[in-house]
Amino acid sequence: MGGVKRVVAEVWGGLSPIARFSILLASVLGVAAIARTAVIAYFMDAVARDGATMDTLARIQLSVTVLIFGAALLLWLVLRAAYLSSSRRLREQSTALEAALAERDRTYDATLGALTNALEVRDSETGGHGGRVVSYMELILREMEIDGDERKTYRRAALLHDIGKIGVPDNILRKPTALSEAEWAAMKRHPEFGSRIIADIPFLGEVARIVRHHHERWDGMGYPNGLAGTAIPLGARIFAVADSFDAMTSDRPYRHGMSIDQARREIDRCSGTQFDPSVVTTFLRIKLEELELISESAPHTHPRVVAS
Ligand SMILES: [Fe+2]
Numbered sequence: 001m002g003g004v005k006r007v008v009a010e011v012w013g014g015l016s017p018i019a020r021f022s023i024l025l026a027s028v029l030g031v032a033a034i035a036r037t038a039v040i041a042y043f044m045d046a047v048a049r050d051g052a053t054m055d056t057l058a059r060i061q062l063s064v065t066v067l068i069f070g071a072a073l074l075l076w077l078v079l080r081a082a083y084l085s086s087s088r089r090l091r092e093q094s095t096a097l098e099a100a101l102a103e104r105d106r107t108y109d110a111t112l113g114a115l116t117n118a119l120e121v122r123d124s125e126t127g128g129h130g131g132r133v134v135s136y137m138e139l140i141l142r143e144m145e146i147d148g149d150e151r152k153t154y155r156r157a158a159l160l161h162d163i164g165k166i167g168v169p170d171n172i173l174r175k176p177t178a179l180s181e182a183e184w185a186a187m188k189r190h191p192e193f194g195s196r197i198i199a200d201i202p203f204l205g206e207v208a209r210i211v212r213h214h215h216e217r218w219d220g221m222g223y224p225n226g227l228a229g230t231a232i233p234l235g236a237r238i239f240a241v242a243d244s245f246d247a248m249t250s251d252r253p254y255r256h257g258m259s260i261d262q263a264r265r266e267i268d269r270c271s272g273t274q275f276d277p278s279v280v281t282t283f284l285r286i287k288l289e290e291l292e293l294i295s296e297s298a299p300h301t302h303p304r305v306v307a308s
Helices: 001-015 017-050 054-122 130-141 147-161 163-167 181-187 190-198 202-212 234-249 262-269 277-284 288-295
Strands: none
Touching: 001 202, 017 054, 017 147, 054 130, 054 147, 054 163, 130 234, 130 277, 130 288, 147 202, 163 190, 163 288, 190 202, 202 234, 234 262, 234 277, 234 288, 262 288
16 A cells, blocks of 8 residues: 555656646546536435426526536636746746856866866966967857857866876976977877876766867877867867967967967868868858957967068
């Protein structure tokens, strides 16, 4: 018996408020119809026994119908009020939940920001690189009309892309001159380190995949897995363009950064080899002034835009 009760409670709990309301109303109307039939049958029997007139029977029937209709209407009003009240409560709870989720997202992003800041303090050469790459990515995502959770994921991947450099020794990471073959091999492990660092964080699963593949190339000549074309996660293909553009337009100890025009031409030249052609086409649609605004914070010693 207890088992039946539990099943009924589970089924009832799984119904929407509208379904529960409909079942209650149908039950009451059903009971009312049965009661009405019983009352009529009773009085018809009385008529047969006592010889009352059909007029009396009709009046009784009308009174019973009005009573039942009134009771049903009252019940409908009470249930409707209860339904509206519970709907309002649900809406309030939903709004509160959305606010809590937004707050949670802000906390997540602030924590991820602290992680990337820690890396940038160590790898001071790239000053603000992560933030600028996020901004360039935002422009590309806007042009590609990518929004919602996907945009959030790509944004986080851009913030964390080089987190694996924590695992690269200082003498390699901060070396001002060209790296030896062994040093370069150590440096190339940072995407793998990065994805391992965040792999166990449940909400960063796809981010970890993008971090792992952020140095793959469209032609399959990248690392760590040599993925090619659309086998590379879309977030990583978009990221590659944003990341390279910032690297090209920033000064490094061993070279000056390019102008925005030069960097755009270079991105275009590498379309179909290093970069996804569709991402490049989208990137080249972005207004020069928008790129310039972001690149202003990059370390550089010469004008970003060549005067025309
Ligand atoms: Fe990287």
